[in-house]
Structures are given as structure tokens and as C-alpha cells.
Amino acid sequence: MKSMVKKTLIGMGVSAALMGASLAQAEIKIALAGPVSGPVAQYGDMQFIGAEMAIEQINKNGGVNGEKLVGVKYDDACDPKQAVAVANKIVNDGISYVVGHLCSSSTQPASDIYEDEGIVMVTAASTNPDITLQGYELIFRTIGLDSLQGPVAGRFVAESIKPKRMAVIHDKQQYGEGIATAVKSTVEEAGVDVVMFEGITAGDKDFSALVAKLKRNNVDFVYYGGYHPELGLILRQSAELGLDVKFMGPEGVGNKDISAIAGEASEGLLVTLPPSFELDPKNKGLVSAFEKKGQDPSGPFVMPAYAAVQVMADSMNATGSNDPYEVAEHMHKASFSTPIGDVKFDEKGDLTSFNFVVYNWHADGTKSPAK
Amino acid sequence: MSESIFYFLQQIANGLTIGSTYALIAIGYTMVYGIIGMINFAHGEVYMIGTYVAFIALAGLSMLGIDNPFLLIAMALAVSILVASAYGFSIERVAYRPLRGSKRLIALISAIGMSIFLQNYIRLAQGSRDIAMPSMIQGGFLFGDPSGSHIMISYMQVIIMVTTVLCMIGLTLFITRSRMGRACRACAQDIGMTNLLGINSNNVIAVTFVIGAALAAVAGMLLGLYYGVVNPYIGFIAGLKAFTAAVLGGIGSIPGAMLGGLILGISESLTAGYLTAEYKDVVAFSLLVLILLFMPQGILGKPEVEKI
Numbered sequence: 001m002k003s004m005v006k007k008t009l010i011g012m013g014v015s016a017a018l019m020g021a022s023l024a025q026a027e028i029k030i031a032l033a034g035p036v037s038g039p040v041a042q043y044g045d046m047q048f049i050g051a052e053m054a055i056e057q058i059n060k061n062g063g064v065n066g067e068k069l070v071g072v073k074y075d076d077a078c079d080p081k082q083a084v085a086v087a088n089k090i091v092n093d094g095i096s097y098v099v100g101h102l103c104s105s106s107t108q109p110a111s112d113i114y115e116d117e118g119i120v121m122v123t124a125a126s127t128n129p130d131i132t133l134q135g136y137e138l139i140f141r142t143i144g145l146d147s148l149q150g151p152v153a154g155r156f157v158a159e160s161i162k163p164k165r166m167a168v169i170h171d172k173q174q175y176g177e178g179i180a181t182a183v184k185s186t187v188e189e190a191g192v193d194v195v196m197f198e199g200i201t202a203g204d205k206d207f208s209a210l211v212a213k214l215k216r217n218n219v220d221f222v223y224y225g226g227y228h229p230e231l232g233l234i235l236r237q238s239a240e241l242g243l244d245v246k247f248m249g250p251e252g253v254g255n256k257d258i259s260a261i262a263g264e265a266s267e268g269l270l271v272t273l274p275p276s277f278e279l280d281p282k283n284k285g286l287v288s289a290f291e292k293k294g295q296d297p298s299g300p301f302v303m304p305a306y307a308a309v310q311v312m313a314d315s316m317n318a319t320g321s322n323d324p325y326e327v328a329e330h331m332h333k334a335s336f337s338t339p340i341g342d343v344k345f346d347e348k349g350d351l352t353s354f355n356f357v358v359y360n361w362h363a364d365g366t367k368s369p370a371k
Numbered sequence: 372m373s374e375s376i377f378y379f380l381q382q383i384a385n386g387l388t389i390g391s392t393y394a395l396i397a398i399g400y401t402m403v404y405g406i407i408g409m410i411n412f413a414h415g416e417v418y419m420i421g422t423y424v425a426f427i428a429l430a431g432l433s434m435l436g437i438d439n440p441f442l443l444i445a446m447a448l449a450v451s452i453l454v455a456s457a458y459g460f461s462i463e464r465v466a467y468r469p470l471r472g473s474k475r476l477i478a479l480i481s482a483i484g485m486s487i488f489l490q491n492y493i494r495l496a497q498g499s500r501d502i503a504m505p506s507m508i509q510g511g512f513l514f515g516d517p518s519g520s521h522i523m524i525s526y527m528q529v530i531i532m533v534t535t536v537l538c539m540i541g542l543t544l545f546i547t548r549s550r551m552g553r554a555c556r557a558c559a560q561d562i563g564m565t566n567l568l569g570i571n572s573n574n575v576i577a578v579t580f581v582i583g584a585a586l587a588a589v590a591g592m593l594l595g596l597y598y599g600v601v602n603p604y605i606g607f608i609a610g611l612k613a614f615t616a617a618v619l620g621g622i623g624s625i626p627g628a629m630l631g632g633l634i635l636g637i638s639e640s641l642t643a644g645y646l647t648a649e650y651k652d653v654v655a656f657s658l659l660v661l662i663l664l665f666m667p668q669g670i671l672g673k674p675e676v677e678k679i
Contacts, residue, residue: 039499039501172649198649209648213644240510263505
């Protein structure tokens with residue numbers, strides 16, 4: 001009984017606060033949820049600058065239904081527990097639109113909360129297929145899936161590298177293990193011999209035993225599913241311990257920091273990334289807008305984050321409504337022209353098509369198309 | 372020699388490298404415990420601070436135009452030891468000395484608080500991202516056939532092992548031969564009695580903290596150079612591993628900490644090499660449980676010590 005009274009009181013308080021908010025300011029808040037701190041904060045930056053640029057440009061063109069968009073940053077540190085806390089905070093703050101989260105393991109628990117609370121969420125970076133498998137109506141993504149990325153990487157390995165003894169290593173996390181499994185099954189179908197399939201502990205620093213094991217198994221090619229802090233150290237220790245083989249990783253390793261950690265050892269690393277949208281001639285104006293602000297538009301999640309904000313804003317304009325359910329319904333039906341190309345969502349909220357491209361990574365932190 | 376022996380020796384070398392650094396950090400835990408019977412949980416953070424200071428010193432000194440890598444490393448090591456020792460001294464002064472004589476649990480909570488404080492202070496001051504440094508010393512010794520079975524020990528691994536051995540010899544000489552060392556041993560036996568005999572036990576305790584911090588800084592510098600990355604969170608897991616090493620070897624015993632560190636490092640390396648890297652922590656900590664079940668005092672610990 002007591003708790004019911006409490007709940008009612010809280011409910012009244014929240015709705016009063018909401019009413020106050022909607023009366024006081026003519027603006028639509030968009031929560032930008034991702035890692036501001038922690039080891040993968042670089043990727044968070046990509047998402048934030050993309051989304052903020054979209055908000056800025058949409059506001060310049062008159063905003064949404066006559067109202068201004070406002071981006072509010074939330075830090076989940078790529079930690080699933082903190083992501084849930086952030087999601088609850090977003091609910092309490094009365095925000096109905098979210099761009100985020102970044103890490104699949106954060107997006108997964110947070111998306112449950114958004115769906116239940118009637119909040120539209122578009123992730124520009126989480127690629128784990130499970131996220132959209134729950135049959136949600138309010139959850140979308142403007143990036144491809146591991147189940148697409150894995151086969152792209154796997155086919156490239158089988159057709160262009162043709163390794164005789166391949167190793168697949170992963171960090172046991174939802175993202176890394178998911179993509180590593182997809183790569184393994186693709187290359188095995190093509191007849192490549194995977195002699196090692198092993199997990200490491202994310203956050204670990206010493207991989208000398210793993211490197212010795214790779215050498216002993218006469219591995220001639222290594223695929224790593226995970227993020228750059230661990231792969232950077234593996235590359236560095238491989239170079240020091242005389243393991244001279246080619247490595248490949250997903251977009252989670254494609255970041256300038258891997259060159260800072262691994263130095264020369266990062267030269268020639270293969271990475272599957274979303275295509276370089278910033279090289280598309282249609283995006284010239286947008287790229288110069290980023291450069292004017294001193295920002296780098298080439299990160300893999302910058303343009304997808306821009307597109308995430310844009311599809312929400314376009315749908316609000318098209319429906320003339322700020323109701324999340326109406327907006328989501330429109331997003332499922334319509335097609336949008338964005339910096340990442342023409343975007344159309346399927347019934348799960350995934351893009352109907354998205355290409356990953358294989359790049360050669362260079363020691364100075366740049367990349368060039370492979371082959 | 373056959374290929375499998377080379378592989379075994381390679382894993383032992385890798386294990387000895389990482390084990391040496393565990394041993395260096397473990398000394399700090401075991402000496403403090405030996406004298407005041409308390410676990411200094413902030414010790415892992417001192418190691419982390421040592422790494423940061425070394426990185427900053429290396430960057431600063433190379434900007435000043437020093438380009439000889441060995442000179443650079445020696446100078447950075449000195450700076451790192453100095454700063455970390457100052458931290459060790461102040462931590463004892465601020466967080467533990469005022470609580471001397473109160474219940475042990477209170478000092479323990481103070482240690483945990485200190486650890487959280489230091490970690491977050493560094494996070495705010497230096498940012499929470501990984502800071503990377505290019506490797507300064509490349510290459511290594513190769514034994515055997517370069518294209519066939521061989522052992523590769525990098526110069527950095529050799530430096531880590533040699534430095535650790537030198538530190539251990541120095542520490543043993545200090546403890547067994549010097550006046551201060553004798554005072555340390557006396558305090559470990561009976562702190563009340565040493566006070567009565569005119570030894571200022573506060574000074575001895577401060578020296579213990581400074582030595583522990585200095586060795587942690589050496590480990591921090593070495594591992595920083597070896598891995599090339601640092602972030603504010605490395606102190607927690609390194610501290611936990613070193614604490615395990617200290618308990619494994621018998622907490623309170625200095626040779627025990629050295630032995631415990633090496634055993635832990637080798638068991639991790641062999642697990643990663645022969646089973647799977649996923650289970651290396653599982654095996655290392657199971658080993659701890661087993662040893663404590665059958666030898667509660669640790670491998671080289673003295674049974675009569677009961678200060679918990």
C-alpha cells in the first residue's frame with residue numbers, strides 16, 4: 001500500500017515535470033547515449049559528432065515541426081550495467097528519442113527499456129544481430145549486422161588470402177564472439193582450415209602465451225573479433241615475439257588508437273569497415289562542414305549517427321507528430337535519403353541493405369581499400 | 372631438442388616475465404602485512420601511478436632532447452620511483468597512521484577508500500582512455516632454428532627479468548645486512564618490543580611503504596614499456612594478481628612473495644599455452660584455493676603468524 005502511494009506520487013511528480021517541460025520550451029530532446037569515458041570512448045566521439053552535426057544542420061533548416069532539436073549526451077562507458085542506468089535516466093528525463101547505444105552489449109539491455117517505455121532508439125554502431133531479434137517496433141539501426149560483416153570478412157579471407165592454417169580469436173563479448181563465429185563458419189564452408197578458435201579476456205594485457213601458441217600451431221592468418229585495445233597489444237607482442245602473419249579484424253579495431261598502441265605492427269592489418277561515406281561526392285558539403293569544425297568525418301560511425309538523427313527528424317516532419325509510435329511506424333514504411341545512401345528499414349528495424357568493405361590499415365592510422 | 376620442449380620453454384620464459392612483475396608488486400603487500408598485519412589495498416594504484424609517471428617522464432625527457440633509450444629509461448625510472456615513493460609515504464601518513472591501533476577492519480576500509488580515491492583522481496587528471504606509447508626497445512634473442520622450432524625472448528622480457536632479479540638481490544641485502552633492515556625484521560617479529568628497545572617503529576613502517584611503492588613503480592615502468600599502454604584501471608587487476616602471489620607464497624614472507632609471483636605467472640602462461648587463454652585466471656585462482664586448503668599459511672609462510 002505504502003509503495004503504491006509512493007509510486008502514484010512519483011508518477012504525478014514525473015507527469016507534472018513533463019508537462020512543465022513541454023509547456024516551457026519548444027524543443028525536442030534527443031538523447032545521445034554512448035561511451036564518453038572508458039577504453040572505447042573514441043567510437044563514442046564518432047557517434048556524438050555525427051549526431052550533433054545532424055542536429056545542428058536540421059535546426060539550421062528550420063528544425064522539426066517548428067521546434068528545435070537538442071542533443072543531450074549520456075555516458076554508458078560501454079558497460080551494460082551503466083547502460084541500464086542511463087536508459088532509466090533517459091526515461092526519467094522524459095526524452096522520447098535516443099541515438100545509441102554504441103557497444104552491442106550495452107544496446108541490448110537498454111533497448112528493452114526503451115521499447116517498454118515507448119522511446120524510439122536508433123543505434124548507429126551496434127552490429128550484433130540479436131538486438132533486433134526481439135520483435136520490437138521502436139528499435140532501429142543505421143549500420144549493418146555482424147551477420148553481414150562476418151561473411152564479408154570470411155569471403156575475403158577465403159578468396160583473397162586463402163590461408164592454410166587460420167586462427168580465429170575473440171574477446172568472449174557479445175560483439176567479438178558473434179562476429180568471430182560468423183567468420184569461422186563462412187571460411188569453413190569455403191574449405192579453409194581453422195586450427196584454433198579461442199577466447200581471450202577483454203582488458204587483459206599479456207598475450208605472450210597466446211602468441212607462442214599461434215606460432216606453435218603454424219598459423220598463417222589470424223582473425224580477431226573484438227576491439228582495438230586487445231588487438232593492438234596482440235599485434236605489438238606478436239611483432240616482438242617474431243610471429244609474422246597477417247591479422248584481420250572487424251570495424252571495432254579500425255581506429256587510429258590501434259596504430260598508437262601497435263605502431264609499425266599495425267601496418268597491413270585488414271579491417272572490415274562501413275564504406276567511406278566521406279568519400280562519396282554527394283557528401284562533399286557535409287564533409288566540409290565537419291572539417292570547418294575541426295572534426296574528422298571519416299570514423300565508421302559518424303555518418304550512420306548523422307543518418308540516425310536524420311531519419312527520426314524526417315519522420316517527425318513527415319507525420320507532423322512527435323509521438324514515438326507514429327514516428328516509428330513511418331520509419332518502418334518510408335525510405336530516406338541520407339549521407340549513408342538511401343535508407344530503408346525492414347520489419348525488424350534493420351537496414352534492408354548495407355555494405356561492409358575490406359580495408360588495409362596503415363601504421364600512420366590511415367586506411368586504403370584492400371585488393 | 373624437439374619442438375614441444377622449445378614450446379614449453381617459451382611458455383616458461385613468458386611466465387617468468389609476467390611472474391617477475393607480479394613478484395615486484397607482491398613485495399609491497401607482503402612487507403606491509405609482515406609488519407603491521409594489514410593489507411594495503413591501495414598498493415595496486417601505486418603501481419598504476421608509477422606507470423603514468425614513467426610515461427609522462429619519458430615523454431617529457433625525450434622532448435628535452437635525450438634520445439639514448441637506456442639513459443631515457445634510467446632517468447624515467449628514477450622519476451617514477453621518486454614520485455611513487457612519495458605516494459607510498461603519503462598514503463601511509465594520511466590513511467593508515469592515524470588509524471594505527473584501531474581495529475584492523477577500519478584500516479582495511481581506509482585502504483579500499485584510498486584505492487578508489489587514487490583511481491578516480493588519476494582518471495580525472497589523465498582521462499580514462501588508454502594512453503599508448505611506441506615500443507622503445509625492439510627485437511630479442513632467438514634460440515634455435517629461426518624458420519623452425521625456436522624460442523624467442525624479446526630484449527624487453529630480458530630487461531624485465533634482469534631488473535627484477537637485481538631489485539630482489541638489493542632488497543634481500545637491505546633486509547639482511549643493513550641497520551634499517553634489521554629494524555624491519557625486528558618490527559615484523561614484535562612491534563611493541565622494538566618500540567621499547569628504542570626503535571621508532573613509525574619510521575620503520577614508513578620505510579616499508581616507501582620500499583613497496585618504489586618496487587611497484589619499477590614494475591609499473593617495466594610493464595608500461597612492455598605493453599605500451601596505460602589506463603587508470605590497470606592497478607586493480609595487477610594488485611589482485613600480486614596480492615594472490617603474496618598469499619600463495621605465504622603473506623609476510625619476502626621470498627614467499629617472489630616465489631608466489633613466479634608460480635602465478637608460470638601457471639597462467641602454461642594454462643594459456645596448453646589449455647586455453649580463457650581459463651588462465653580460472654586456473655591461477657584455483658591454484659590459490661588449493662594451496663590455501665592444504666597449506667593455509669602459503670608456501671613459505673610461517674604458521675605462527677596470525678594477525679587477522
